[in-house]
Amino acid sequence: MERQFGLQAQGTNLRTEALAGFTTFLTMAYIVIVNPAILGQAGMPVAAVAAATCISAGIGCILMGLIANYPIALAPGMGLNAYFTYTVVIGMGVPWQTALGCVFLSGVAFLILTVAGIRQLIVGAIPRPLFSAIAAGIGLFIAFIGLKEAGIIVAHPATTVALGDLTKPPAILALTGLLIIGALMAWRVKGAILIGILIVAAVGWFMGLSKVAPGGYSFAELSATAFQLDIPGALHLNGAMGMALAEIIFVFLFVDLFDNVGTLVAVTKKAGLVEPDGTIPRLNRILTADSVATIAGSLAGTSTVVSYIESASGVQAGGRTGLTAVIVGLLFLATLFFAPLVQAIPVAATAPALILVGAMMMGSLAEVEWDDPGVAIPAFLTLVIIPLTFSIANGLAFGITSYAALKLVRGQARPSDWLLYVLAALFIVRLIYMGGE
Incomplete structure (x- = not known):
């Protein structure tokens, strides 16, 4: 272990x-429950997605x-995973097997870009804000x-969205979960999200909102999504569907890239592992591990690993x-x-967990220079277009185009x-094409 990890040197x-690994695992173990809940709405077998989540996370962490x-x-x-389900599968009508093929291709593209050193060029072209x-x-x-999903907000013909009936059991249960x-x-409890989900689930079982019927532990059930990806379908590049699939691969690739850069900077700074000039040692190895984990995840049956x-x-x-x-x-x-x-x-x-994970992701807005209109306007457009159009790609399009x-x-x-202006031009063409459709 000393030769492999250099414990004394660090x-x-x-x-x-071991304690650090257990701590990290507790804080992110909720994904084993939440990821299948989201991908299950795309028609994927829930138990199999849970197994794929464990396998892809295990492989990625060990690598x-x-x-x-x-x-x-x-x-x-x-x-x-939300983009996979709500935008790609439900919104665009792409079969989940084809969507997994897009995840696989994005992982391969990420690996090629990393090995070739092109990812530095791409990262440098995207505005940091x-x-x-x-x-x-x-x-x-x-x-x-x-x-x-909790029924706290619902569709409304006059106002688009409105407050739901908070007296219904799912909404009550979800609000209780938010409080817990x-x-x-x-209180800084380790594993707060996981513990809260389990407590609320137990209350939900007591209320009869879900039956404790987890299904079997057969290999067939746990491997129902394994190797089901449709790569030929994802490579269908002709016509409108071809452009849509290319866009899906693009989003999976670039959001994964952004997610990794932001996480790497934050974690390595906290650990004191950044060089004095601000560079991150062994960066290509980090990105290689991530891209291989995404490929493995698509083969097992889950969305992009980050x-x-x-x-x-x-x-x-x-x-x-x-x-x-x-250890994680x-x-x-x-x-x-x-x-x-x-x-x-139960979904409630x-x-x-979805609401509070989303809340924690808002902290990054503190890094935006809101007093500079050239930065604030593109950042704001990116921020609001993603949730209001249910599309990360639309947010990228508005943000990059307006910034340029x-x-x-x-x-x-x-x-x-x-390269920034090339990306902006491509996004403009995309928006015109979507308008024509």
């Missing part, structure tokens, strides 16, 4: 790393620890879905090496044995910004 030991030697944990990403706005916009997207999880988080900001909790507990990530991965693999139980979790129990336009009219355009 001022840590086995006990500290991150062994290849990159960082205390960063990975799992299917919040936001991208939009990273924060995209993260917050996805947070609003997730929270909106949680409020809708919020209180646990305020780095988790909850890794900061393990760093706070003393984690400094990849051993922390390996092993804990996820151990959780695989409980995968069928997630079918018994997972909705509060404002920079141009202010006379701040530079030859080095050529």
Whole structure:
């Protein structure tokens, strides 16, 4: 372990790393319940998605620890799973098997870009303020879905949305969950979200909102999504559907890229692992582990795998090496044995988790320079367009295009910004095409 992880050089030991790994796992284990709840609405078998979530997280964390030697944990990403279900499968009518094929292709593209070193060029072209706005916009997207699933907000013909009937059992249960999880988080309880979900689920079972019938533990049920991805379908590049699939792959790829950059900067800074010049050592190894985990996740049957900001909790507990990530991965693999139980979790129990995870993602807005209109306007458009159109791609389009336009009219355009304007032009063509459709 000393040769593999360099524990002494980082001022840590086995006990500290084990504690850090367990801490990180507790703070993000809710994904084993929440991810199947979201992807299940796309028609995917819930128990199989839970198993795929455990497998992809386990593989991703172990790869991150062994290849990159960082205390960063990975799992299917919040936001991208909602995009997968509500925008791609339900909104665009793409079969979930084809959507998994798009996730696979985005992972392969990410791996190629990483190996070729092209990702530095892409990251450099995207305005940094939009990273924060995209993260917050996805947070609003997730929270909106949680409020809708709980029945707290409902559709209304006159006002588009309105307050739901809060006297109905699902809404009461969800509001109770908000209070319980919020209180646990305020008290700094480790695993607050997971504990809150389980408490609310137990209340839901008592109220008869869900039956404790988790299903079998057969290999057939747990592997129902494994290797079901439709890569030929995802490669269908002719006509309107072809453009739509290309856009899906683009969103999976770029949001994953943004998510990783933001998480890596935050976690490595907290752990003191950033070089004096601001660079992150072994960055290509980190991104390689992430892209391979996404490919493995698509094969197992889940949406894009990303780095988790909850890794900061393990760093706070003393984690400094990849051993922390390996332990998180092993804990996820151990959780695989409980995968069928997630079918018994009522939607009203997972909705509060979506709302509060979305709330926590809003913190990134503090990094936006709101007194600069050239930054504030694109950031605001990105922030509101994502949840109001149920599309991360639309938020990217409005944000990047408006940023490029404002920079141009202010006379701040530079030859080095050529890729930014290429992306903006492509987004304009996309919006015109969508208008024509």
